[in-house]
Every structure is written in structure tokens, then in C-alpha cells.
Amino acid sequence: MKAAYINSYGSNVEIGERAVPDLPPGHVLIKMKAASVNPIDWKIAKGDLKALLKFPFPIMLGSDGAGIVEQLGDGVTDFNVGDEVFFRCHKMDMGTFAQYFAIPSELVALKPSNMSFEEAASIPLVGLTSLQALKEKGGMGSGSKILIHAGAGGVGTFAIQYAKTCGAYVATTASQKRFALLKELGADVIIDYRSQKIENELSGYDIVFDTVGEAVHDASYKTLKPGGVLVTVLGIPDNDTVSEYASGFVVKLVARLHNSKMQKQAKKHGAVYKHLLMYADGGQLSEIAALIEAGKIRAIIDSTFALDEVQAAFERSKTGRSQGKIIITID
Ligand SMILES: NC(=O)c1ccc[n+]([C@@H]2O[C@H](COP(=O)([O-])OP(=O)(O)OC[C@H]3O[C@@H](n4cnc5c(N)ncnc54)[C@H](OP(=O)(O)O)[C@@H]3O)[C@@H](O)[C@H]2O)c1
Numbered sequence: 001m002k003a004a005y006i007n008s009y010g011s012n013v014e015i016g017e018r019a020v021p022d023l024p025p026g027h028v029l030i031k032m033k034a035a036s037v038n039p040i041d042w043k044i045a046k047g048d049l050k051a052l053l054k055f056p057f058p059i060m061l062g063s064d065g066a067g068i069v070e071q072l073g074d075g076v077t078d079f080n081v082g083d084e085v086f087f088r089c090h091k092m093d094m095g096t097f098a099q100y101f102a103i104p105s106e107l108v109a110l111k112p113s114n115m116s117f118e119e120a121a122s123i124p125l126v127g128l129t130s131l132q133a134l135k136e137k138g139g140m141g142s143g144s145k146i147l148i149h150a151g152a153g154g155v156g157t158f159a160i161q162y163a164k165t166c167g168a169y170v171a172t173t174a175s176q177k178r179f180a181l182l183k184e185l186g187a188d189v190i191i192d193y194r195s196q197k198i199e200n201e202l203s204g205y206d207i208v209f210d211t212v213g214e215a216v217h218d219a220s221y222k223t224l225k226p227g228g229v230l231v232t233v234l235g236i237p238d239n240d241t242v243s244e245y246a247s248g249f250v251v252k253l254v255a256r257l258h259n260s261k262m263q264k265q266a267k268k269h270g271a272v273y274k275h276l277l278m279y280a281d282g283g284q285l286s287e288i289a290a291l292i293e294a295g296k297i298r299a300i301i302d303s304t305f306a307l308d309e310v311q312a313a314f315e316r317s318k319t320g321r322s323q324g325k326i327i328i329t330i331d
Contacts, residue, residue: 003098004310005058009047013061013311021095021102025074028105030085033117035065035096037305037326038125038154042314044094051251052242053092060095061310062328064088064124066117067101076105084111086289088124088280097310097328109285112292119299122325123158127288127297129233129278130159130209134166137231137274138207142167145205147198147223149212151187152178154325155233157300159209160185162288165296171202173212178323181300198223210234217262221269229272235262237277300324307331 003018023029041061043049066086069079079085087108095101111120134140146163150156151172163170164186171189174182179190191198199222208220210232220230235258236242242255259275266273291297302322305313307330317326 001099002307003095004061004307005095006045006061007058009045009050011045013045013314014058015308015310018060018098020100023071023073023102026076026104026106027073027102028069028076028079028085028108029071029073029100029102030065030067030087030108031070032065032067032096032099032101032330034067034121034330035062035328036121036123036125036154037310037313037317037328038063039317040091040125041094041097042318045314051248052237052246054245055092055094060098062089062096062098062101063091063094064121065096065101065328065330066111066120067330070100073102073105078105079108084113084117084120085109086111086120086124087282087285088128088278090280091277097307097330099307099330105282107280107282109282109289112289114293114295115299118301118304118327118329121327122154122299122301123288123292124280124285125278126155126158126325127162128281128284129155129276130162131284131288132278133209133231133233133276134159134163134168134207137276138209138229140166140168140207144168144207145225146170147202147205147208147220148172149193149208149210149216149220150174151182151185151190152323153211154302154322155211157181157185157324158297159211160187161297162291165291171198171205173198173216181323185300207231217265221266221271224269224271226270227272229274230266231274231276233276233278235275238275241275241277302326304329
């Protein structure tokens, strides 16, 4: 089968022939139709995560996608051959930029029937990230006031729609040219991060969802009510997550120092700091599929590339200027 991978950190993506994956018990083999680019894909290829996540070479690339169940491993009863599905793979077992992918069935969900494979492929990683950040870490409920940074990004365009379906009041940051789209997605307040200061515009918020990084933390805390929560998906994961993946003393020490600094900054503002490293979950993805089928969430696609063009798709993502998701189509 054709697949995308790297043979060393920092090298260009190679497209070559690989064996179709084995099918262990409990797994399904998926004939891939589309996958999406997430910044983690090119960050891994650059070597940015090598202290935390230890992958053997060649590193297969691609973290989520959509396709058709081709074969069932022993013991799989929740899917049938021919089912149209979408999924986020386990973070240590990537490779969705390929013609076939094998995955534990509990990480898979039926594709929303009202979405194409390309649209469905845009959802899993950003959808699960939004649900886990806002609901699990942030405790979002109906009426919560939420600030979502980078509303025009892959995560942001999903998170705004998701928060609105949950009954939240949503503020977001974006550049002017994104305002029309974000209004359409349901944002109640849009702040132009290039000309306005969030701390002058917003106050009394329950949750800040940070997809930009440490540079926005201080101002973000000023928008929170006492006891409010800042959930970030950038920077170093929390100490428990680091210990789960990394064994090195130095890595753990750097994480502890970083997290202690983050906690102190939050405390100074009377707020709570949380980091999320998202995880794959087929059950949560089914919940998201139901919202999509109810017409409450739609896919926002920035651009589409062929499997041979993964490197070009990475270059587009690295600009940090994409609006919604970048898709890889797979024949
Ligand atoms: N830890 C986790 O589990 C996890 C999960 C998912 C994502 N992430 C991380 O979250 C980050 C965002 O992911 P993504 O997929 O949403 O990225 P993305 O799609 O590449 O985000 C691009 C968008 O960000 C906007 N943007 C850039 N700088 C901004 C700023 N200072 N303020 C407001 N908007 C800004 C851009 O809008 P303009 O062009 O208008 O500036 C653009 O639309 C990435 O670093 C990713 O690795 C982490």
C-alpha cells in the first residue's frame, strides 16, 4: 500500500510502498478514504515531541481520518465489513496517511451519514480535543461563558460550534477576515487579536480554551471570574501525563518546573491552570457524530491535498494561517 512516513527527524515526508498492517484481535482494518492534517503531525516530523514521545523509524504519519471497514479482527462485534467510519488513532500508533490502517475497534465510530469522507476526516482530533478540553477539563455546562482562542483554526472552528450546541456563551479571538465565518458558526463576541486586548473587552468568564500558547495566558487570566479555569493544549503536559510517556529524569524535571510556574501564575490570578493532551475515544466520537447528524456542527475545510502531497499540506499548516482543516484525500 502507499503510505506517508519520515526516516529521520526534520527530513521531508516520503511517500512509498509499505505492507498492509496486520490485523490483531479486537482491531478493524480500514480502507482509508481521507485523513486530516493536525499540527501535531508536522511537529512530530520535525522532532519537536521527541523528548516526550519515543517513536521508532520510519515514523508513519497521520493521526485521524475516515474510511470503510475492510476486515474485522477476531472478537470484533461492534462493526461490520463495509461500515463507513471515522476515528482518531492512538497517539503512539499513527499512520492514517496511508491506503489502509488497523485500529482497535473501541477507538472507531460510525461516520456521520450527512458528511463526505473528507468532511468526516476533518473532525476526530479537533472534535475530541474540544469535548475533552471544554467538558472534561473545563467543566462547561449550559450558560458557561467561554473564551476560545484562535477561533478560525482547526480546533477553534469546531470548539465554537460544540460550545454553542452545549448552550455556552462564546467569545473568540481571530483576525478581521475571519469574522464573518465565526459569526456564522455562532460566536457571540469576536475579538480582533491584532488590534484589541481581550482583558479590556471580556470579564467574568468561566473557561478560557487556549490553542495559541503561553503568550496569551496572562491576559486570559484577567478575563476569568475567580476560580475560573484556563485549559491549554500547548506547552508541556501535566506531570502525570509526562510520567506516563517519558522515563528520563531531565524531561520529568523540566515538566515539573514548567508546571509549577504555570500553577503559580494561575494562583496569582485566583484561577486554575489545566493542560490537556487529548486522547482517542470511539464513544465520545459517536456523541460528536450524533451532533453532526442533528445538523448542529459542520466541517470547515481550508484546503485539500492528495496523498502524494503530504509535505505541501504540512507547509500549508505550518503557516498557522489555515481556516478550519487541511484534508488529505486517499484513493
Ligand atoms: N494537546 C493536544 O492534545 C492538542 C490537540 C489539538 C491541537 N493542539 C495544538 O493546538 C494548536 C492549534 O491547533 P489547530 O489545529 O487549531 O491549528 P491551526 O488550524 O493551524 O490554527 C490556525 C489558526 O490559528 C489562528 N491564529 C494564529 N495565531 C493566533 C493568535 N495569536 N490569536 C488568535 N488566532 C490565531 C489563525 O488565524 P489568523 O490567520 O486569522 O491569524 C488560523 O486560522 C496547535 O499548536 C496544535 O498542535 C494540541
